[in-house]
Amino acid sequence: MAQQILLFVDLGGVYVFAIEGALAAVSHRLDIFGVLVLSFATALGGGLFRDLLIGAIPPASISDFRFGVTAFAGGLTVFFLFAFVHAIPAPLLLVLDAAGLSLCAVAGAQKAQLYGINPFLSALLGGVTGVGGGTIRDVLLAQSPKVLHADVYAVAAIFGAAITIVAQKRGLRAGPAGLLGAVGCFSLRLVAAAHHWNLPKLA
Amino acid sequence: MAQQILLFVDLGGVYVFAIEGALAAVSHRLDIFGVLVLSFATALGGGLFRDLLIGAIPPASISDFRFGVTAFAGGLTVFFLFAFVHAIPAPLLLVLDAAGLSLCAVAGAQKAQLYGINPFLSALLGGVTGVGGGTIRDVLLAQSPKVLHADVYAVAAIFGAAITIVAQKRGLRAGPAGLLGAVGCFSLRLVAAAHHWNLPKLA
Amino acid sequence: MAQQILLFVDLGGVYVFAIEGALAAVSHRLDIFGVLVLSFATALGGGLFRDLLIGAIPPASISDFRFGVTAFAGGLTVFFLFAFVHAIPAPLLLVLDAAGLSLCAVAGAQKAQLYGINPFLSALLGGVTGVGGGTIRDVLLAQSPKVLHADVYAVAAIFGAAITIVAQKRGLRAGPAGLLGAVGCFSLRLVAAAHHWNLPKLA
Numbered sequence: 272m273a274q275q276i277l278l279f280v281d282l283g284g285v286y287v288f289a290i291e292g293a294l295a296a297v298s299h300r301l302d303i304f305g306v307l308v309l310s311f312a313t314a315l316g317g318g319l320f321r322d323l324l325i326g327a328i329p330p331a332s333i334s335d336f337r338f339g340v341t342a343f344a345g346g347l348t349v350f351f352l353f354a355f356v357h358a359i360p361a362p363l364l365l366v367l368d369a370a371g372l373s374l375c376a377v378a379g380a381q382k383a384q385l386y387g388i389n390p391f392l393s394a395l396l397g398g399v400t401g402v403g404g405g406t407i408r409d410v411l412l413a414q415s416p417k418v419l420h421a422d423v424y425a426v427a428a429i430f431g432a433a434i435t436i437v438a439q440k441r442g443l444r445a446g447p448a449g450l451l452g453a454v455g456c457f458s459l460r461l462v463a464a465a466h467h468w469n470l471p472k473l474a
Numbered sequence: 475m476a477q478q479i480l481l482f483v484d485l486g487g488v489y490v491f492a493i494e495g496a497l498a499a500v501s502h503r504l505d506i507f508g509v510l511v512l513s514f515a516t517a518l519g520g521g522l523f524r525d526l527l528i529g530a531i532p533p534a535s536i537s538d539f540r541f542g543v544t545a546f547a548g549g550l551t552v553f554f555l556f557a558f559v560h561a562i563p564a565p566l567l568l569v570l571d572a573a574g575l576s577l578c579a580v581a582g583a584q585k586a587q588l589y590g591i592n593p594f595l596s597a598l599l600g601g602v603t604g605v606g607g608g609t610i611r612d613v614l615l616a617q618s619p620k621v622l623h624a625d626v627y628a629v630a631a632i633f634g635a636a637i638t639i640v641a642q643k644r645g646l647r648a649g650p651a652g653l654l655g656a657v658g659c660f661s662l663r664l665v666a667a668a669h670h671w672n673l674p675k676l677a
Numbered sequence: 678m679a680q681q682i683l684l685f686v687d688l689g690g691v692y693v694f695a696i697e698g699a700l701a702a703v704s705h706r707l708d709i710f711g712v713l714v715l716s717f718a719t720a721l722g723g724g725l726f727r728d729l730l731i732g733a734i735p736p737a738s739i740s741d742f743r744f745g746v747t748a749f750a751g752g753l754t755v756f757f758l759f760a761f762v763h764a765i766p767a768p769l770l771l772v773l774d775a776a777g778l779s780l781c782a783v784a785g786a787q788k789a790q791l792y793g794i795n796p797f798l799s800a801l802l803g804g805v806t807g808v809g810g811g812t813i814r815d816v817l818l819a820q821s822p823k824v825l826h827a828d829v830y831a832v833a834a835i836f837g838a839a840i841t842i843v844a845q846k847r848g849l850r851a852g853p854a855g856l857l858g859a860v861g862c863f864s865l866r867l868v869a870a871a872h873h874w875n876l877p878k879l880a
Contacts, residue, residue: 296622302673304629305622319527324725326734328529329591336594353676388735391742406817411609413618415819419702419711426710470708473759499825505876507832508825522730531732532794539797556879614812616821 281378282341284371289314289345290356291368292408296346299412303350309408310346311339317403321379321396325386365464372424373431373456376401377449380432381439390436397432398425401456423463423470431456484581485544487574492517492548493559494571495611499549502615506553512611513549514542520606524582524599528589568667575627576634576659579604580652583635584642593639600635601628604659626666626673634659687784688747690777695720695751696762697774698814702752705818709756715814716752717745723809727785727802731792771870778830779837779862782807783855786838787845796842803838804831807862829869829876837862 292313296306315332322330332338349356379400383393402418402425409416418425435452439445462468495516499509518535525533535541552559582603586596605621605628612619621628638655642648665671698719702712721738728736738744755762785806789799808824808831815822824831841858845851868874 297676299618300675301622302675304673308622308628323526323729324735324739328531328734329527329589333527333591333595333599336592339595339598350676386735388739389742392739392745395745396739410613410816410819411619411622413613413616413819415705416817419707419714419817425714470710472706472708473703473756500879502821503878504825505878507876511825511831526729531734532730532792536730536794536798536802539795542798542801553879613816614822614825616816616819 278337280374282337284374285314285338285341286345287367287371288375288404289342290349291364292404293346293349294356295408295412297349297353303346306350307343307346309411310349311342312411313404313408314342314345315339315404316407317375317400317405318379320403320407321383321400324396324399325383325388327382327386366461369427369457369460369464372401372428372460373453375404376428376432376456377435377452380435380452381445381449384436384439390440394429394433394436397435398429401425401428401432423459423468426470427456427460427463430459481540483577485540487577488517488541488544489548490570490574491578491607492545493552494567495607496549496552497559498611498615500552500556506549509553510546510549512614513552514545515614516607516611517545517548518542518607519610520578520603520608521582523606523610524586524603527599527602528586528591530585530589569664572630572660572663572667575604575631575663576656579631579635579659580638580655583638583655584648584652587639587642593643597632597636597639600638601632604628604631604635626662626671629673630659630663630666633662684743686780688743690780691720691744691747692751693773693777694781694810695748696755697770698810699752699755700762701814701818703755703759709752712756713749713752715817716755717748718817719810719814720748720751721745721810722813723781723806723811724785726809726813727789727806730802730805731789731794733788733792772867775833775863775866775870778807778834778866779859781810782834782838782862783841783858786841786858787851787855790842790845796846800835800839800842803841804835807831807834807838829865829874832876833862833866833869836865 289310292309292311293306295313296309299305301309315338319330319332322328322332376397380393380397382400383396384390388396405418406416409418431452433452434455435448438448438451443451492513495512495514496509498516499512502508504512518541522533522535525531525535579600583596583600585603586599587593591599605619608621609619612621634655636655637658638651641651641654646654695716698715698717699712701719702715705711707715721744725736725738728734728738782803786799786803788806789802790796794802811824812822815824837858839858840861841854844854844857849857
């Protein structure tokens with residue numbers, strides 16, 4: 272039961288990220304193949320890169336077809352129901368994206384821990400899981416990754432991942448620790464977006 | 475004997491893709507080192523990425539020096555015999571490229587199957603093997619990958635890979651199934667190029 | 678003792694490359710997060726890619742936190758002591774960079790050899806270790822990698838890696854062979870930079 276809820280939540284995050292990738296593809300006037308590629312890359316690229324790094328090979332997104340199918344479903348939704356998706360209010364999309372980010376970051380950090388990566392790098396890998404897909408999407412569109420320029424985004428992912436890891440080290444079980452980290456990431460991301468918080472720059 | 479023919483065909487595909495990578499490098503005014511890098515990346519990048527994903531490590535292109543040597547031979551051919559290569563008529567290059575694509579796609583899908591990847595994702599990995607090298611080449615030239623924009627190209631690769639996998643599931647042996655898939659990919663690619671078929675776009 | 682010196686030298690190279698990555702990030706007006714990402718990617722990306730290819734998973738930069746910490750220290754140095762770093766004379770930076778390149782190339786080739794990669798490809802992997810980080814940095818900044826365009830740079834890395842491998846095959850121990858290769862790479866790089874040597878281009 273808990274397993275099934277987790278899988279459902281996970282696939283929900285994949286679906287949201289896939290829709291964002293597909294929207295970027297459409298706005299760059301790619302055809303339906305390009306839309307599906309960007310859906311897949313945006314939704315699954317971060318986890319795939321993490322799995323390569325920690326030695327979880329083949330990556331979950333390659334060994335379990337449900338992830339790929341869900342990502343493509345997101346791309347097809349955008350392609351065939353564009354008017355509908357386009358009408359989603361921006362704030363709702365921001366909230367869904369923050370939820371997907373939180374989920375990826377926490378799950379990424381926990382998987383790295385399971386594979387014996389040290390806590391400091393596990394938190395970073397949680398961040399990579401959260402923002403990796405968007406980074407690959409931007410590189411494929413020949414843009415410098417938004418995550419390098421945007422408001423507090425990757426930092427929120429690393430923050431949530433770190434909370435999860437610290438909570439587990441202090442004895443919390445994976446479930447509550449993950450929930451705590453996800454709430455932390457989600458809150459920081461939304462507060463930062465609402466206030467247009469940015470990290471400091473030189474000069 | 476069959477092994478030797480297969481290796482010969484395989485290296486032929488590497489050579490064709492290496493020449494295309496080198497031509498792109500020359501047209502971007504790279505020096506001979508850049509030409510060799512793009513030859514290697516274009517010819518072997520797709521298979522290398524597939525091998526990372528399925529856990530065939532070290533990748534064939536790293537563990538068998540014949541692949542690297544053939545890729546560099548393609549680059550050197552362009553550099554030292556540019557007038558000759560430049561005179562290849564475009565239709566012949568298109569046919570050679572379609573042949574290389576077919577070969578990579580089919581071989582990529584079969585290797586993924588061997589490593590226990592499910593059929594749906596094996597077909598996608600066949601496509602990745604076929605177009606991955608060109609994608610890496612374009613990223614290194616700071617361009618959005620042509621495969622995201624062009625006529626039916628990656629789709630032909632996935633089509634051929636899928637035919638191969640279905641044929642093997644239905645009991646055909648690897649050889650005939652691969653031939654069938656390669657013919658499918660090759661035909662679809664050439665017909666699509668001749669008719670300028672494109673996939674649908676939004677608006 | 679020798680181990681400790683080696684580790685110290687290695688971390689020194691990471692620190693130098695991290696500073697260069699951070700300087701590129703600052704000149705592209707990235708915030709402190711972007712500075713840290715580019716520090717990490719530039720300093721550790723080449724070795725990370727090599728480790729993926731040879732099957733040394735998880736990569737050293739992921740399994741040993743000292744590498745990541747050193748890379749971030751380089752980024753923070755630039756961010757908080759920018760006036761100081763900015764005042765480093767260009768020739769000194771060139772010499773430090775050449776030293777870092779030599780070290781990465783030699784260490785990369787030796788590690789590939791340890792993992793059973795053949796000598797020809799080990800020399801190439803030494804080159805990849807040396808220039809991979811800078812390549813990833815440039816891709817993240819949506820630029821065509823400088824190494825494809827610049828003076829003799831990657832060639833110096835491959836040259837040093839090849840010297841090391843040949844020396845070891847001839848019976849030299851790892852230490853002296855590595856030193857010989859590093860001196861070769863370092864000298865070639867500096868002589869090439871001083872004379873603005875470039876590799877030949879077509880037309």
